[in-house]
Amino acid sequence: MSSLNPAGESEVYLFLLGMNAAAAADPVEAGRWALAESRKRDRDADYDIQPFPAGVNLPMPDFTAFCATYTGDCIKSLITSSDKGAALLQGYDVLLGRFEKFLSYDEYITLAKPLANEVFPPYQYLMAANRLALINALTTAKAGRVEQSTHALGTFIEKLHRHLALQDNLIGRMVFVAMLSDAIDVYSAVLQESERNTVMLDPLGEQAKRFHPVVAREFALVHNLAQEMDGHPELLQSGGNMPGFVSRWLFKPNMTLNALIPIYARMERLALLSPEGFAKVMETGVVPQPETSSWLNYLGHKLLQDGPEFDEYIARVHDLDVKISLFNQVHSLHRDVDELINPYSPKAASPASYQDGQVCMPGPLPDKRGLRCLWVGSL
Known part of the structure; x- marks a missing residue:
């Protein structure tokens, strides 16, 4: 049980915990501050957690033109409306850069003690960055650079897959399930325009x-x-x-x-x-x-x-x-x-x-998020 409240350090956990810090701030230091503050509250339930003293957080992208939640219809909106995405990509270089840095790590350990009032990382920024990365891939493909987009998406999916396996808490695991699902749909959409005949995912x-x-x-x-x-x-x-x-x-x-x-x-x-x-x-x-x-x-x-x-x-x-x-049956077989x-x-x-461009399979439990559906329509 003590291993679930480790005394060591997971840099990527601290990085994610501080991922929403101001552009000039160091996410790892912001995460270290947030963890220290949460541990003060662990010891004193009446303690008011203090924000990191380095300015306002990064702005969140406005996805009103697409959809705000992860549901079965979201991916259709994302793919078919991606021509609106070029303007949305402007001004979020810091968030995308941090997302790329996060994906470069190969370890993850939640350092917070498991408690009912546990402070969780700002997963909404992770999911927003994932959506921006997919819009970027779609925009690249629609600009005629299809092979560049497919190569980038293949590598991107491998990284998401790796981080899914590293997640040690339920919320993080479900966040990466949703992000990986969207990335596979976008990859499938771009491959409809690609010259690559056989692609298989692990x-x-x-x-x-x-x-x-x-x-x-x-x-x-x-x-x-x-x-x-x-x-x-x-x-x-x-x-x-x-x-x-x-x-x-x-x-x-x-x-x-x-x-x-x-x-x-x-x-x-x-x-x-x-x-x-x-x-x-x-x-x-x-x-x-x-x-x-x-x-x-x-x-x-x-x-x-x-x-x-x-x-x-x-x-x-x-x-x-x-x-x-489904992806492998469509794009490999x-x-x-x-x-x-x-x-x-x-x-x-x-x-x-x-x-509507998606092929779906039935399953034993309801699928509100379209996880067992695959986009096979055109861009």
């Missing part, structure tokens, strides 16, 4: 699919919360009038943590299954719940029942693997829509559907 490897680092942080989060609540009635009732023996009767940390072990072990197993294996488990409709006594451990029982539904997040990673399979094989049901007849 499928997600074990490091990118496994949830062990995420599970470890989630378990540590509950462990730390349990330590804070254990025997502290002021955390259970405003005013702190509840006797300590009552709080200990209502909340039993060890019982709560023991109930989580089989649930988290199941998460790791589901993550490492093939898409077909994952679909079969989901078809059973059985989602085990943490078991702890609602009478002997009332607050622990409530905490576990109100926790996040992890199957959805694991499904997003499998959906991304399906997108990569040159299959038509009615010949595509769904990794979720490889022995069944092709259930692929085509609409």
